[in-house]
Amino acid sequence: MAALTPGSTGLRRALVPLGYPCPVPSDLLLEVQGLSKAYDGVHALEGVGLQIRPGEVHGLVGENGAGKSTLIKILAGNVVPDSGSVGMAGAGLNLGSVQASLDAGISVIYQELVAFLDLDAVENVFVGREIRRFGIILDRARMRERTSQVFQRLGVGVPLNVPLCDLSVAQRQLVAIARALETECRLLVMDEPTASLSNREVEVLLATVERLKTEGVSVLYVSHRLDEIVRICDSVTVLRDGRVVETMPASSVTRERLIVSMVGRQIAAQSQSAANAPGTVVLEVRGLGRDGAFEDVSFSVRAGEIVGLGGLVGAGRTEVARAIFGLDRIDSGQVLVGGRDVTNRGVLAAVASGVALVPEDRQHEGLVLPLSVKDNLLMAARERLARRGWIQRRAERTKGDELSTRLMVKAASLDVPVRSLSGGNQQKVVIGKWLAMAPRALIMDEPTRGVDVGAKEEVHSLVTRLAAEGAAVLLVSSDLPELLELSDRILVMCEGRVSGELARGEASEEALMALAVHREERAVS
Amino acid sequence: MKKLPARELGVGLVLFVLVLAVQLANPAFLRPENVRDLLIQCAPFAIMACGMTFVIILGEIDISVGSMAGLLAAALGTWASPSHGGRPLLDCVFGVLFLGLALGLVNGLLVVFARVPSIVATLGMLTVLRGVTELVLHGEWVTDLPPFIRQLGIGVSGGVPNPVLVALLVVAVSITLASLTPWGRRVYAIGSNPEAAKVRGLPVKQVKLAAFALMGLLTGVAVLVSAPQLSVVESGYGTGWELFVVTCVVVGGVSITGGRGSLWGVLLGVALLSIIRTALIFLRLGDQASYWERAIQGVLILTAVLGDRVSARRRAEVGA
Numbered sequence: 001m002a003a004l005t006p007g008s009t010g011l012r013r014a015l016v017p018l019g020y021p022c023p024v025p026s027d028l029l030l031e032v033q034g035l036s037k038a039y040d041g042v043h044a045l046e047g048v049g050l051q052i053r054p055g056e057v058h059g060l061v062g063e064n065g066a067g068k069s070t071l072i073k074i075l076a077g078n079v080v081p082d083s084g085s086v087g088m089a090g091a092g093l094n095l096g097s098v099q100a101s102l103d104a105g106i107s108v109i110y111q112e113l114v115a116f117l118d119l120d121a122v123e124n125v126f127v128g129r130e131i132r133r134f135g136i137i138l139d140r141a142r143m144r145e146r147t148s149q150v151f152q153r154l155g156v157g158v159p160l161n162v163p164l165c166d167l168s169v170a171q172r173q174l175v176a177i178a179r180a181l182e183t184e185c186r187l188l189v190m191d192e193p194t195a196s197l198s199n200r201e202v203e204v205l206l207a208t209v210e211r212l213k214t215e216g217v218s219v220l221y222v223s224h225r226l227d228e229i230v231r232i233c234d235s236v237t238v239l240r241d242g243r244v245v246e247t248m249p250a251s252s253v254t255r256e257r258l259i260v261s262m263v264g265r266q267i268a269a270q271s272q273s274a275a276n277a278p279g280t281v282v283l284e285v286r287g288l289g290r291d292g293a294f295e296d297v298s299f300s301v302r303a304g305e306i307v308g309l310g311g312l313v314g315a316g317r318t319e320v321a322r323a324i325f326g327l328d329r330i331d332s333g334q335v336l337v338g339g340r341d342v343t344n345r346g347v348l349a350a351v352a353s354g355v356a357l358v359p360e361d362r363q364h365e366g367l368v369l370p371l372s373v374k375d376n377l378l379m380a381a382r383e384r385l386a387r388r389g390w391i392q393r394r395a396e397r398t399k400g401d402e403l404s405t406r407l408m409v410k411a412a413s414l415d416v417p418v419r420s421l422s423g424g425n426q427q428k429v430v431i432g433k434w435l436a437m438a439p440r441a442l443i444m445d446e447p448t449r450g451v452d453v454g455a456k457e458e459v460h461s462l463v464t465r466l467a468a469e470g471a472a473v474l475l476v477s478s479d480l481p482e483l484l485e486l487s488d489r490i491l492v493m494c495e496g497r498v499s500g501e502l503a504r505g506e507a508s509e510e511a512l513m514a515l516a517v518h519r520e521e522r523a524v525s
Numbered sequence: 526m527k528k529l530p531a532r533e534l535g536v537g538l539v540l541f542v543l544v545l546a547v548q549l550a551n552p553a554f555l556r557p558e559n560v561r562d563l564l565i566q567c568a569p570f571a572i573m574a575c576g577m578t579f580v581i582i583l584g585e586i587d588i589s590v591g592s593m594a595g596l597l598a599a600a601l602g603t604w605a606s607p608s609h610g611g612r613p614l615l616d617c618v619f620g621v622l623f624l625g626l627a628l629g630l631v632n633g634l635l636v637v638f639a640r641v642p643s644i645v646a647t648l649g650m651l652t653v654l655r656g657v658t659e660l661v662l663h664g665e666w667v668t669d670l671p672p673f674i675r676q677l678g679i680g681v682s683g684g685v686p687n688p689v690l691v692a693l694l695v696v697a698v699s700i701t702l703a704s705l706t707p708w709g710r711r712v713y714a715i716g717s718n719p720e721a722a723k724v725r726g727l728p729v730k731q732v733k734l735a736a737f738a739l740m741g742l743l744t745g746v747a748v749l750v751s752a753p754q755l756s757v758v759e760s761g762y763g764t765g766w767e768l769f770v771v772t773c774v775v776v777g778g779v780s781i782t783g784g785r786g787s788l789w790g791v792l793l794g795v796a797l798l799s800i801i802r803t804a805l806i807f808l809r810l811g812d813q814a815s816y817w818e819r820a821i822q823g824v825l826i827l828t829a830v831l832g833d834r835v836s837a838r839r840r841a842e843v844g845a
């Protein structure tokens with residue numbers, strides 16, 4: 001199976017007998033064996049095994065990109081694995097079919113709630129498997145009754161006749177759980193169920209999970225909130241880089257132990273070249289807030305300094321970057337560039353004051369894929385090179401050559417569409433686009449995501465060189481080693497707030513993760 | 526009604542004020558025979574608006590219906606007229622319905638399987654079908670519609686004009702379909718959140734295909750009761766209907782991005798736009814009436830869509 005080249009999903013699908021029956025010991029509800037899945041040759045999962053007993057709450061933790069979502073999608077039938085098998089209650093699960101997973105009793109509640117906001121609770125619970133009279137007419141009364149029975153079972157009250165858009169996020173979550181229970185689910189997979197809930201709502205949800213457990217429903221509880229994991233799970237599996245690091249019983253689990261296990265590598269923070277003598281403050285952010293995204297974010301970046309912005313996906317890092325660049329409205333606070341206030345002045349003002357953003361999604365936000373490498377490189381500098389509004393082709397070519405040499409862009413020529421380049425080289429073009437205008441402050445959001453190792457090194461040295469040349473760099477990255485290696489200091493965000501700052505000497509993956517994961521007010525021991 | 530139907534109330538209010546104003550300006554307006562004419566006039570649009578409602582709630586659109594109506598009318602004319610086909614009633618009726626269904630299916634296939642955005646696919650069909658209509662009629666008029674065909678449009682059954690009777694039937698079936706059947710609720714679900722519909726394993730393709738087919742079928746029904754109202758069939762029949770029908774639906778409160786709206790609102794929309802059309806005549810504007818009609822239609826559709834965007838933004842902020 002492994003010999004097949006990546007990308008031939010269709011072929012693989014046809015050849016490999018997925019979901020062949022595998023014997024499951026009778027005391028297990030779910031048994032996952034040897035599950036592997038690669039995207040474009042990069043392993044998201046590699047030989048993952050997982051066992052869940054009936055009535056067990058099983059925690060699943062891991063860093064960003066550890067493979068949690070891929071595992072969930074495979075269980076739900078939305079993604080077909082390259083190899084491996086899943087056994088459910090003694091029978092092999094037919095992988096890659098949403099219906100088969102539902103029939104086997106697996107229900108998934110996704111992080112981004114996939115609810116129908118224009119429909120009410122009853123309809124959300126039953127759409128797709130409606131109860132009918134005479135074959136075609138909906139039996140609303142019975143559906144309503146059964147929905148309210150489920151809510152009673154859960155011990156919660158949710159309005160049944162109101163469209164979901166008028167309910168709170170927590171209530172929508174309860175509707176999703178009700179739907180799962182109504183499908184006679186035996187394994188409920190919850191992906192970051194408490195991410196957008198208030199403390200009180202979290203209590204209701206955790207109580208609901210406890211109740212499910214007493215009814216014999218198993219729960220796979222995926223969360224970054226380690227305190228919750230420690231509190232409600234019977235056992236915990238830690239994923240790292242697509243592999244299972246360990247599965248441990250709850251009795252031996254502590255928050256600290258989990259962090260060490262998630263991070264794994266015991267790399268001491270290597271202080272390479274001593275920080276450049278910091279220059280004047282170029283970029284300053286004071287008490288920045290955007291409703292529902294982040295609040296009270298303050299920091300400053302000096303010329304020649306690389307400041308890392310760490311945290312988990314969803315902590316609000318990208319949102320801060322976008323707000324500074326003028327893409328999103330700022331509700332409170334100020335953004336100063338070189339002492340000038342550019343708060344809410346828009347992208348053009350940000351660019352004019354010397355701010356550049358290398359966005360998270362380079363293909364959609366950073367490049368115009370069908371245009372040539374040269375056109376993309378010169379996009380931000382075109383007006384500067386133009387004379388009386390006319391494009392100067394010779395000057396553009398010289399500038400384009402200069403940039404691509406400096407960036408070591410590997411392309412057949414400057415005229416090929418940027419789409420034909422590899423991910424790493426595309427990223428160099430995105431950076432080069434801004435070099436043409438000599439930015440004073442460079443914001444980079446996940447600059448090496450999906451970039452191969454060699455190109456990654458080149459991007460790293462480029463960032464260091466730009467800082468050495470006097471640019472203020474704000475580096476958003478989920479890649480911890482990268483963050484530790486490049487940053488002079490690291491700000492860590494958690495749930496929309498800056499939860500701490502680490503100087504180069506004191507930064508380590510453990511320290512970073514400890515700041516990044518949610519900590520409950522009450523100490524749990 | 527589960528929620529306070531603010532949109533329906535708004536449209537209803539505008540409708541009421543309008544009727545009152547026109548009545549004051551010209552007391553002939555609400556005379557029974559005029560009301561009857563009005564109902565007959567808006568019947569085909571009510572029928573088509575029902576189909577369009579499902580398509581738009583799904584987040585799609587069908588702007589080919591004007592030309593589709595033209596081709597179906599031409600087909601009806603040539604099949605029925607003694608100088609062309611001279612076929613019997615049932616052949617003509619089922620022929621038109623079947624052809625409408627088939628054309629709707631073609632739209633659906635283009636959107637669902639060829640993945641052409643519906644506005645582009647049906648824009649193409651708008652042009653193609655008009656061309657085919659002109660080919661079929663060779664630029665001539667069909668002038669000899671037999672009486673049994675004309676009866677469909679001008680006849681009366683049990684005191685109710687046939688077009689109105691058929692429209693009532695279609696509306697009743699559509700409302701049942703929308704609120705009492707799984708298919709109808711799935712239409713809302715898919716339009717509300719297409720991604721979630723896929724994740725939940727709803728049969729998105731089948732539902733969309735069926736909605737486009739239904740739109741075609743109902744266009745056929747509309748043509749059967751409207752074309753025979755006139756004594757001739759010409760190749761320009763139905764021109765501009767697509768805009769009128771889409772306007773009715775959107776003004777009636779159906780979100781152009783899908784997911785929300787009710788047939789009750791759409792019916793009010795049909796009434797409002799039909800009355801505006803007639804009112805302009807009653808206000809004795811003469812030739813200017815049709816210019817005004819287009820301008821007002823345009824303003825209405827913009828207002829409706831703007832209102833929709835504003836409320837969507839508010840919802841997004843509340844939901845976040």
